[in-house]
Amino acid sequence: MPAVEKIRQDVDELMPGIVADRRHLHENPELGFQEFKTAEFVRQRLEQLGVDDIRTGIGGTGVTGLITGTGEGSARNVLVRADMDALPILEENDTDYKSQNDGVMHACGHDGHTAILLGLARLLSDRKDTFSGTVKLCFQPAEELPPGGAQAMIKEGVMNEPPIEAVFGLHLANETPVGKILVGSGPVMAAADGYTITIHGQGGHGAYPHGCIDPVIIGAQIVVALQTVVSRNTDPMDASVVSNCVFQSGDAFNVIPDTAVLKGTVRTFKDETRDLMEKRITEIATTIAEAMGATATVEYTRGYPATINDEAMTELAREAAAAAVGEENVIPKPPAMGAEDMSYFQLEAPGSYFFVGSRNEEKGFKWGHHHPKFDIDEESLGHGLTAMAMNVLTYLGR
Template identity: 50%
Template sequence: MEQIKQTLAEVHTELEDNFAEVVEWRRYLHQHPELSFQETETARFIAEKLSSFGYENIQTNIGGYGIVATLAGKAAGPTIALRADFDALPIEDEKETAYRSKTAGVMHACGHDGHTAALLGTAKALIKHKDSLNGKVVLLFQPAEEVPPGGAKAMIEDGALDGVDYVYGAHLNSAAPLGKIGVGKGFKMAAVDKFAITIQGKGGHGAAPHEAVDPIVIGSDIVSALQKIVSRRVNPLESAVVTLGVFQSGQAFNVIPDTARLEGTVRTFNADIRQQVRKQIESIVAGIATGFGATYSIDYLHGYPALYNHPEETALLQRLFAEEFGEEQVIPLETGMGAEDFAYYLQEKPGSFFKVGSRNEDTATHYPHHHPKFDIDEQALLITEKAFTKIVFSLLGS
């Protein structure tokens, strides 16, 4: 045990010494973001860094542009997977910083550049101390987290978790102060589904609505009815969200259009509720549309499942992070209706997903994720690295 503590202390000193390099990687990635399913240069950057560290077992093009690198310790033992995502968002970077995005309309507004830089820093430290490990570490660099069907599912289908015993992931969190780490068991993030409804009516003159089948009126009734699913059809002890984000129809003030298009999202935790809400949406749309003489179509996409942190593995994180950072720094991970495709990994293997606080007193770090001015306190990268290495040496340390 003392030897493990000593080795971990050495590793954390090295992480501190190499911190400026990790920041440099993060800022490079921030300046060169790539959208989901388009991350060719980002994948190349990651693979080249891993190779320069001395990794030989590097698999590329896993589930798209995913990368899997495996580090074998000196002796046999469990296999732990650590994951970072690396896609960006279709948002214009509005920050006034030297490292703002150089790609118009694309930016890292969710911290994925930080996740990748931190896991690269972890990888560099681990390979220097591989003889202190009993077991293997699998580094999962994942594309396309932001857009369903996402990259996690495809990477799993390509064998990214083969032979893995436990999987852990981290996410930067601008809602929590620097130094705080959010840990929590059970369902912590929701399943996300997307639906698109097309209503085919009959166009006409605005002065003669009786001669038309008005898709705007029909769509309005559908919007109103869908909002009653959660309040009147879902058990109040369960959680669900039905939100409409798109309603498009018509181009002129005095013309009744032919069609209307509605798009929305459903968020749930319970798999049965998830199916119930879908059936209710389909039933409501059918009843209202046909009742007013229109036809309709529904395109319903099941996105990521709900993210479930396994109790035993989460309790381990609670203990390890309290040892490393202090009990007062470990805070409850809030349950929210946001979604994460890390949920797919946790459906396959036991593990846990935690969040690392990234805001400080500077208001530049207070913007929410997906905001055009999103930024972080980069010290959060070092905390993420220390958290990852704490997990590895506590489970695999010889």
């Protein structure tokens, strides 16, 4: 393992620049697949650092670059990913780095992820003689906008040149106090699918229901029955969620409408559970509708797959996190039902995705991700960078 003291020293020196980059990005947020200024900013930074093979416009607005070590080691190729996109939220903070793009805000911390990866580029460029192998810096567009930028970059060959053998990434975590890092092996985030059920009944007068096929009653039965997919069809030890979040039908108190539309989200960790969800939701909706004299069409859309951390890569990440913030500050990461398109990279190569605490209630950094007052304790940027540098250098040094 490389000496963490030296890395920490370098990170301390780099911190003012990383914070300045993060604030610049925070002030200039852009939505998914529209990260034009962000990508140009990243490209310029990489060029200043002398990073090799800088490519832009990958999978939309993605940027990649290579840093190749000249020292000794395993000569492997590793990819480190940061997402760059912001959200359609009007910022309610009043800082001097507040969003200058009204209605768009870095409310998930992706400005921090981008700044950390730029910091990693700087740190590795300054110590090329200490490792061998290639680090691919991957600045990804549109994590917040399914189908997302990861898949788009992979389709354009981001995992191939050079052939990537491991992938790493991190997310800032405002639920977790600054100074802590969450690391978990196996499934850490869920697969996120969606469904739309359209019930075709027959409308008419509310006083004469016997002349109609009421899609509202049928929809109500389907909503209730869908809850049995999790409670009665899946293994209780295998976590999953079906949330029907939309029920739209009719607009007059005395008119039975023709149709009703149900929409919901489905979260799972295993492929077979995902397949079961699609099958059962479709069966339940179509057969209940049929039993009640109507028809239903079901559209099931697969979103991001589950994020599964490789055991060996995660042990590396855990050791790196312990070196960065101390063994006592590394917390096991339980799986959560949120989703991430980092998962696509981890389907291509073994990897690990960890979470860096950025909450500081005393300083007012207490708002959750996607909240208009979201902001981070910037100390977290240093922890994230130290852990990621240790992670990558240890992997390449093995």
